[in-house]
Amino acid sequence: MESEARRSEFDRIARYFAPLAESFPGAFGLRDDAAVIAPSAGAEFVITTDTIVAGVHYVGDEAPGLVAAKLLRVNLSDLAAMGARPRAYTLNIALPESIDETWLAAFAGGLADDQARFGITLIGGDSVSTPGPAVFTLTAIGEVASGRALRRAGARPDEIVFVSGTVGDGALGLRAARGTLAGLDQKAAAALIERYRLPRPRLELGQRLAGLAHAAADISDGLVADLGHIVAASGVAATIEADAVPLSSAARAAIGAQPELRETVLTGGDDYELIFCAPETAADAIQAVAKEIDLPLTAIGKIAEGAGVRVLDAGGTPMTLTQSGYSHG
Amino acid sequence: MESEARRSEFDRIARYFAPLAESFPGAFGLRDDAAVIAPSAGAEFVITTDTIVAGVHYVGDEAPGLVAAKLLRVNLSDLAAMGARPRAYTLNIALPESIDETWLAAFAGGLADDQARFGITLIGGDSVSTPGPAVFTLTAIGEVASGRALRRAGARPDEIVFVSGTVGDGALGLRAARGTLAGLDQKAAAALIERYRLPRPRLELGQRLAGLAHAAADISDGLVADLGHIVAASGVAATIEADAVPLSSAARAAIGAQPELRETVLTGGDDYELIFCAPETAADAIQAVAKEIDLPLTAIGKIAEGAGVRVLDAGGTPMTLTQSGYSHG
Numbered sequence: 001m002e003s004e005a006r007r008s009e010f011d012r013i014a015r016y017f018a019p020l021a022e023s024f025p026g027a028f029g030l031r032d033d034a035a036v037i038a039p040s041a042g043a044e045f046v047i048t049t050d051t052i053v054a055g056v057h058y059v060g061d062e063a064p065g066l067v068a069a070k071l072l073r074v075n076l077s078d079l080a081a082m083g084a085r086p087r088a089y090t091l092n093i094a095l096p097e098s099i100d101e102t103w104l105a106a107f108a109g110g111l112a113d114d115q116a117r118f119g120i121t122l123i124g125g126d127s128v129s130t131p132g133p134a135v136f137t138l139t140a141i142g143e144v145a146s147g148r149a150l151r152r153a154g155a156r157p158d159e160i161v162f163v164s165g166t167v168g169d170g171a172l173g174l175r176a177a178r179g180t181l182a183g184l185d186q187k188a189a190a191a192l193i194e195r196y197r198l199p200r201p202r203l204e205l206g207q208r209l210a211g212l213a214h215a216a217a218d219i220s221d222g223l224v225a226d227l228g229h230i231v232a233a234s235g236v237a238a239t240i241e242a243d244a245v246p247l248s249s250a251a252r253a254a255i256g257a258q259p260e261l262r263e264t265v266l267t268g269g270d271d272y273e274l275i276f277c278a279p280e281t282a283a284d285a286i287q288a289v290a291k292e293i294d295l296p297l298t299a300i301g302k303i304a305e306g307a308g309v310r311v312l313d314a315g316g317t318p319m320t321l322t323q324s325g326y327s328h329g
Numbered sequence: 330m331e332s333e334a335r336r337s338e339f340d341r342i343a344r345y346f347a348p349l350a351e352s353f354p355g356a357f358g359l360r361d362d363a364a365v366i367a368p369s370a371g372a373e374f375v376i377t378t379d380t381i382v383a384g385v386h387y388v389g390d391e392a393p394g395l396v397a398a399k400l401l402r403v404n405l406s407d408l409a410a411m412g413a414r415p416r417a418y419t420l421n422i423a424l425p426e427s428i429d430e431t432w433l434a435a436f437a438g439g440l441a442d443d444q445a446r447f448g449i450t451l452i453g454g455d456s457v458s459t460p461g462p463a464v465f466t467l468t469a470i471g472e473v474a475s476g477r478a479l480r481r482a483g484a485r486p487d488e489i490v491f492v493s494g495t496v497g498d499g500a501l502g503l504r505a506a507r508g509t510l511a512g513l514d515q516k517a518a519a520a521l522i523e524r525y526r527l528p529r530p531r532l533e534l535g536q537r538l539a540g541l542a543h544a545a546a547d548i549s550d551g552l553v554a555d556l557g558h559i560v561a562a563s564g565v566a567a568t569i570e571a572d573a574v575p576l577s578s579a580a581r582a583a584i585g586a587q588p589e590l591r592e593t594v595l596t597g598g599d600d601y602e603l604i605f606c607a608p609e610t611a612a613d614a615i616q617a618v619a620k621e622i623d624l625p626l627t628a629i630g631k632i633a634e635g636a637g638v639r640v641l642d643a644g645g646t647p648m649t650l651t652q653s654g655y656s657h658g
Contacts, residue, residue, distance in 0.1 A: 033547060045367060056457065056458060146367065
């Protein structure tokens with residue numbers, strides 16, 4: 001690498017990213033070889049990481065602040081699924097020349113906003129040049145009381161399967177953003193696109209579920225796929241009722257216009273809601289949590305012995321899902 | 330992202346990377362939303378991260394195992410500079426279609442070898458596709474007794490500046506690999522190339538320096554530049570004697586043939602030795618460490634009040650260095 005390129009990376013870090021690390025003493029202003037961080041007393045760290053590529057994971061013409069916020073939030077959603085509280089993150093950027101200072105400033109601005117919103121701070125990273133598309137890697141560090149992380153493994157027969165919020169808005173929002181969703185008014189389309197563009201990590205829910213839920217995941221690959229991960233890790237089966245899956249009014253309108261979207265809702269990804277399993281005895285406590293944090297938590301099915309995920313239609317007949325449930329944005 | 334692409338990523342992770350995480354319970358076989366890890370009692374975490382791009386940070390025709398090992402080792406070198414012991418790492422890969430299974434298997438093999446060598450384990454990551462060149466991000470987690478991390482800030486006037494091993498081999502090795510180094514026999518050239526290709530992170534030294542050194546960095550940007558980082562962070566100046574800088578016999582031969590390489594040695598990067606500052610009273614203890622770990626530790630200069638780094642030639646005259654000292658491989 002040329003000396004000038006290296007200098008411009010130092011400048012870039014100092015200008016746009018060091019301010020994001022200012023409040024964290026162990027980040028040393030991003031000017032040391034590494035950051036120092038310790039979990040709170042009695043806690044341990046939960047670490048997750050995601051990489052996005054321009055033109056693959058986002059179109060490239062989105063507002064830079066939204067790209068930043070989504071990257072941070074999909075990681076926060078993983079922390080939520082483990083019941084963790086956000087603490088810090090590192091950010092690695094590989095940038096083509098076409099990304100200018102204005103873009104970077106807006107990207108950093110999106111991070112600054114979400115740092116304040118979610119109580120998380122940048123503590124390190126790297127900045128390099130690439131002849132290819134922009135690539136961003138964000139690694140989030142959360143903490144959880146020792147031994148209390150929510151796992152995917154842990155679901156047991158007869159437990160209830162719950163989901164938070166509404167399901168399918170992410171996948172429908174992607175279609176709305178691409179203009180392939182018919183029969184929706186502008187407001188409904190905008191609501192779905194917003195859900196796709198700006199996930200709302202269910203951090204408070206995740207933290208409340210420690211001790212109540214026995215298994216959890218966030219819905220990133222799709223309801224059926226992510227429940228599939230839970231049952232595979234737990235060595236059990238699940239049956240869910242399609243009609244019990246909670247839908248937003250926008251999703252209901254979309255399905256009204258195109259009934260085949262019913263399946264998209266079940267198999268599409270990018271919802272970033274939590275799906276979790278808990279014994280019947282915890283149901284009341286779970287509904288109390290729902291009320292307290294003002295987020296619907298809906299029972300959609302049950303765990304049984306066996307393997308795999310079955311989805312029953314309104315008549316109780318198993319549905320054949322032709323989509324795989326790994327369809328990402 | 331298409332469902333098949335997503336599936337092939339799951340397969341890729343299961344085949345090549347899950348085995349690297351097998352021995353770490355909190356990695357959950359790379360099958361959960363995140364990993365769980367806690368520092369040992371009385372310790373805190375040190376976190377560092379680097380990104381490399383094919384064609385920018387490596388040529389692309391290197392043995393994949395070497396690419397993997399270098400990426401891991403430059404991060405371990407940062408842990409060494411903080412006095413930390415390696416614990417775990419995450420790995421994010423963005424791969425073009427041109428990277429095949431054979432390449433990936435060899436890349437993972439390089440990681441497996443170095444995991445055993447350095448006592449570190451994969452605990453998480455992400456795998457995505459890119460239409461551009463391969464991009465790898467590795468984030469290393471080490472640990473250090475609480476409050477004992479070696480910092481860049483902390484050098485004080487009258488302290489001695491030490492370096493480990495020999496300096497300049499990395500930058501000369503890059504030139505040797507490119508065939509631009511004259512007058513070297515094959516053995517000397519091979520020794521330099523090896524130093525460039527495969528850094529030896531000074532982990533044991535870093536851990537021994539806690540309590541002895543007051544400031545430290547690894548030499549990645551170049552001796553003068555990295556000492557510059559230390560003095561800038563510490564608010565002091567440094568003067569070093571060019572003739573005191575320890576050279577390998579291969580580097581001496583290269584300079585013998587091309588005297589202008591004298592400056593390359595001082596300003597070139599990629600040495601991954603440690604440069605550190607300690608009071609005169611610690612000098613005996615430092616030489617005892619050198620003997621114990623069988624690694625030369627050489628006094629090359631002194632800290633003073635002021636700012637910046639001065640390099641004196643054999644006659645005591647300040648040298649004008651035309652290279653910036655940020656020249657990377």
